[in-house]
Amino acid sequence: MNVTINGTAHELPRGATVRQAVQKLTGVSGGVAVAVNDEVVSRGAWDSTALVEADRVEVLTAVQGG
Template sequence: MRLMINGRFQDRSGNCSVAALVAEIIDAHRGVAVAVNGTVVPRSTWAQVDLADGDSVEVLTAAQGG
């Protein structure tokens, strides 16, 4: 399947949940937010939300600074 992840197309094989994708691209899940096709996905549902071909996924991490 072809996904747009943080503005870049990526081809992936097989099914993939939001939780699996986040685990692959980010070491820690703390301070992470995910939106699929412009809709924020609550962390409590990441494992149940399957991604589909053509989905646009934004994975955002919180950053501190001043």
């Protein structure tokens, strides 16, 4: 299925979860926040939140600095 992650089209297997999308994009899970179709998904729901065709996923990674 096709989903948009941070504005770029990605092919994911049908039934892929938010956690799988995050791992595909970043390879990490710490310091990351996710929204699907403009709704924040709590970290505890990443494994149970399945993505569907044409979902829009935003993955934000915290960075240190000042």
